[in-house]
Amino acid sequence: MQNPQLDVEAALPVWNRLNNVVLINVTPRHVPQRGAGLVAERDLTHDNTGLSPALARIPRDLVLSHQSVEEFTKVDGHFRELLDAAGRKSARIDACLFLLAQWVLGTHSRPPPGSETSTGPVHTPWAEYTRFLPGHVPVPTMWSDAERQLLRGTSLEAALTAKIETLTDEFDRLRTASSDLPFWNALFWDDNRVTRADWFLVDTWYRSRSLELPYLGVCMVPVLDLANHSSAPNAYYDEDCDEQSAGVKLLLRPGVSISAGEEVTISYGEGKAGAEMLFSYGFFDPTRSTNYVTLPLMPLEDDPLGMAKVHVFDGPRTVQLGRTTGSHSEVTWESPFAWLLCLNEEDGLAFRILQDTGGNRELRVLWQDEDVTGRIEALEELASSHPLYDVFKLRVVTVLEERVSAQLERVQTDFFPPDDENLTEASRVEREGIRAECLEAANALRGQEASVLEAAVRTLEKQKSQLLAAKTVVAYLGSMEVSQSEQAGDTASNQSDDFS
Template sequence: MIRRGRAEGWLKEPIEGLTAWATFHGVVFNGIKIGPLPGYEDRGSAVIAKRNLNGDIEEPLMTIPKELVLSRQNIELFAKSDQHLRELLQALGDFGRTTRGAVLTFLVMQASLCCPDIKDIGVHTPLTDYIKYLPDELLPTFWTEEEHELLEGTTLRSATRAKMNSLLREFETFRTATGPISWCARYWWDEEDGLLTFDDWLRVDAMYRSRALEVPGVGDAMVPCIDMANHASGHATAALYETDDDGNALLELRQGKYISPGEEITITYGDDKGACENIFSYGFIEDTMSSAKVMFLNLDVPDDDPLRPAKIYVCNTAPGFRLVHKEDTVEWEGDFVWLVVVNEEDGIDFKVRQTVDGEKEIQAFWKESELNDASKIRAYLEKDPLWEVFQLRAVVLMQGRVHAQIERLHVVGSPEREGTVRERPWHLAARLRTLELELLRKTAEILDNKRATLLDSETIQRYLGLIDDDDDKGDEEEVDFT
């Protein structure tokens, strides 16, 4: 439906008309305009200065009335006067009460209101017309299979697969919940003439995911006009978004910033986000990005671990670890790693207990202390005399995973661009492979050094039997730390 609306024009308006829409609905522009940046038209629209702007004295560059902010709270208000929207949200239950569920449902509803084949449903709002100005972002969920193959060896490959599976589950949930509603069955789900498809769910997901901002006092939301601003990190970020005492959204130039006429005014989508997440959520990598910044490498509990089923059952953390590039080093985060490296003889135990309603559940213990949250196991390990041993096991485990990822990237190499592969996905995949390989190599070097340091510690030496309690050296033996 949305793809058709873009092609036929009933769900697409030229960006030049956005100023008129904004003015009509009470949006205030101060010394700025929205449109393509000369010389960078391929990047879509931008917020551009119309005159000299001084961040030390400038009033807000934009003021967006609070009722135009597409948040869960405002959607609930819209639903009070729109019985069809209210019907949808109620049918969706818990999903309809989440910000994501409410926003995606609202966007589908607004697109349906614009469709000439759908009659007598919903209430037209200012945001019904606003979505006509939103561009179609080329996120990885819209890449072809040939383009996805370019991601082999990168963390974006598994992230995209997981996202597609998640979106499919969401869509099936949406269809199952709304199918019994008469007008949904008629317009959306009719076997012959149904208008709504999985492609529509992909498109509203892309609208929301690529434009959602964490608005102070509101939470995740789409903010018309402000969400047209492009990203720049660090000192290049020109403006910040905020809310005033009345709840209106503001775009304010940073203090000390001076913008000349015709220059772009940027915001940050999050300076800490890595290359993978930038492509995943926004469809680009910043030109100045010289590091992948953040990577998540998945892990699994080894098949030969007798505690594997219990560990998987109690695990409430992401199954892997996160690499974070900070200045000249790489740090890692991941409570799952500690759960993998401890064994029964170390002190971890699992017991089956019966709940008050008669159900059975597995409870984890560390040396008789109950682990209500498996993510807290590190706190116990840090106090254990064998803490350095656990660290060494973790380092060895991560070394193996990092080297495996490096090998995968080496196998993939630098694929040639096939005729059906578009320029942008090919370029982004190539940059991501380069950035992630560099971060992995740096991580491998740091882990090698950490392993060497730990092997020299007295605790490890004693654990290996290289020295006894009388400081006598014993014979060296190999120990499997995995």
Template sequence: MKKSNFPVEALPDWCKRYGVELNSIKVADVPGRGIGWITTEDIRHDSEASEPPKPLLVIPGDVIVCREHVGHYAVQNAQFHNLLTAIGYESDRQLILFHILVQLVLSSPDYKGTKLTPNPWTEYISLQPSSVPVPTLWSEAELSLLEATSLEPAVAAQLILLDREFTAIQSKAVSVDFGKEIFEHATLRDWVWVDALYRSRSFELPFSGVSCVPCLDLANHGTGRKAQWQQIEEKETVKLVLKKGAEVKAGEEITISYGEGKPAAEMLFNYGFVEGEGEKKVMVDLDEALAEWARKDGLLKEKLEVFGKSPVLEVMLDEVHGGKGRWKSPFIEFMCVKEEDGLGFRVEAKEGRQERRVIWKEKKDVTRMVGMWDVFMNAQDVRNVVRFRALCVVEGVVEKQLKRLNARDEMEDEKLVKSGDVRRSVLDNVLELRRIEAGILQKVLEAVHEETERLLKDEKVAAEAHTQSAS
């Protein structure tokens, strides 16, 4: 599908037509950063001044894409309303993504089908970059770089989800004529692109919910940012304003924060870059480990059923205590309890269905404690033994993940850049992600070893360790 041409030079006219106000800034191509906002004059916001400077941007609520406004658009356009009814969207995210996908098709010069009421986004969507640097839009060679990082399973899962969503929506949409017209042009690649756009450029607005905000989405993320956005409840207007005490010279880029302290993996997944100052945390996928545990634990199926969600291991650095490694996994804590400790299950009939309950020492129903099993264990006489088992499990998972990370050959990765199969910016971000995650895993491993040594002084724990080594 051919994309409509909307040059950045045309944005000021678009802003005038749709009531977007610009003050002391202009859109420009920022070297190394793509499109962004730069100032046209010196601006300052004195903390003591009675009158703050004019907002840099004022964006009317009716050009924002949010759940409520997509609903208004459907009321105005019967064809779009019928299409929404046919697909039966599952979430606000799907609703917004589908609306943007439709605007993308309507904007294409290749599209000759049904016309809808003019929408600001039908034109604005063409200003969005065709290449969004998030991993779901990387090449196969670039995706291979994520091996052994926490993003490897996360990106794979997202791509599977997007494929499933697109297939389901397409199969329902073609039941109406307008849907057939849209999906003569829309492809899975377009759906993946729209999702990337949504994740990297949407905002959690206080009065509109998660929304796509034109013009504000052109502001790049930056350190030492001197501007911030805010939403006014009346008419849901969004403003970009200079922070108190900030001073900006003419020609300087105006940047905002995409979120303070987010982990490196989250930044790369959603925005396509890594910021080293984020929270030091890694989510370790446990799917591979579960297959191994299933061979050893005859109750694993029951434990997974009552736990009710995907098990993960969260490892992190505790900055309050000098960057000491810590870990958290309610499921691992629960999984490491055995029948001989007092764990049991009972199936009860409830409202016409069978429900599995967790029973402690054949008496107490502790099902509600499954998600915080470590808290429950603290009051039990087997707590040290169970904790030791959990530490052994965590040690194995972390060691394996760390070994896989360290096994990557950076020289081979560099060859992919030289051959043109991998972009330099992608490799640089992945190398930083690996460095951060390897550092966290190493610290956690050290903390696990320290705690294990302390617990081995307990006679019951020492006996458990002997039993494990003998088996």
């Protein structure tokens, strides 16, 4: 969809006045490399005493939250029809539908002939506000195919493929479901006004501009969403629950001074991994982002219980590797799912199907004959008192070492396949139209993840050697060898019987 973007410097002050948004000593400005931002109009100081001075106040009724979308369905019958047809599958989809509908209404002010009724369509301040939002956000869902290839081998690869499939599927379903609704058919699909790229863009707005508030939950707050991120922020936001002034406030941080012309920044979340920052916001600072890498795990190939394990496990089917700043050798890992993958029937893990009086069937998990269905994430703790705990841990460490080593090899593989040895990396970048900022971000992520994975392999190898030397493990492996040679002996004697 064509999105004639409104200029924040020229037009946002008018929108603010019309919608009771108050900016105090700050103003919207274009900021180099970051799109729009908020900038101090004069020197600001918080001397650590008294209340934090407010820099912006946004009324609560402007906030786009799950609750506000629900309330909106009560006044706009057309929108209610749209949400019902889309199936109300998640708060994110509903919020994105609200943004899309308001954006289309804002850019095509005339609704389809005969469609105006007492119950809609309703223009909200968002119909205009969406026109201040950027037409491009540098998150990888908006990258070209060639640019996305740069992320091969990083922890983002699988997440990105899954996200693109989800968004494509959502768009196809939306199109099918709303084509039967005359109002939305005329507004969205006549002349192919709304495209798949629009749905991707709306999702990007929501992902890169929403924040979490204690009472309103995940929401988008207009104008506050112009604040850019800094790892040393000078402002923060808070919810104002006072009935008279209910809304969201941007406040100066205690002990902070901002000079006139300086940017006002907030934190998008401390301790976010580089992959998460790139995925949600389209940028990250490799020197500041936390050294976390999260890798998906699959059931072991020959595990007959693999499907059942996936079915009963509600948590993330991943391993999280973390290296804290300052320590360059040790990596901690956490993976309740790996414990479930590595325990088996002979260890005391069992599955039972329970059927209630209504005929409903449910899969339950037992550990040492005790029902632990609600506690599967604590399997390591449950197994810690077992005499073979070190043997179990050796299995987990071995599986993780293989997984991490495979990922490391992949992330270190050249991402330009050698199809033409005469072409340099630079000429390939140019030929495939890869933008410099995508190459830079992907390289930074690959470098950061490779270094965490290398350290993780070293840690896991060390843990494996220590476990292999543990008394219980030595005794267990010894007993396994004896039983294997007895089996081999039995086979050999059977064979000699056969041949005699």
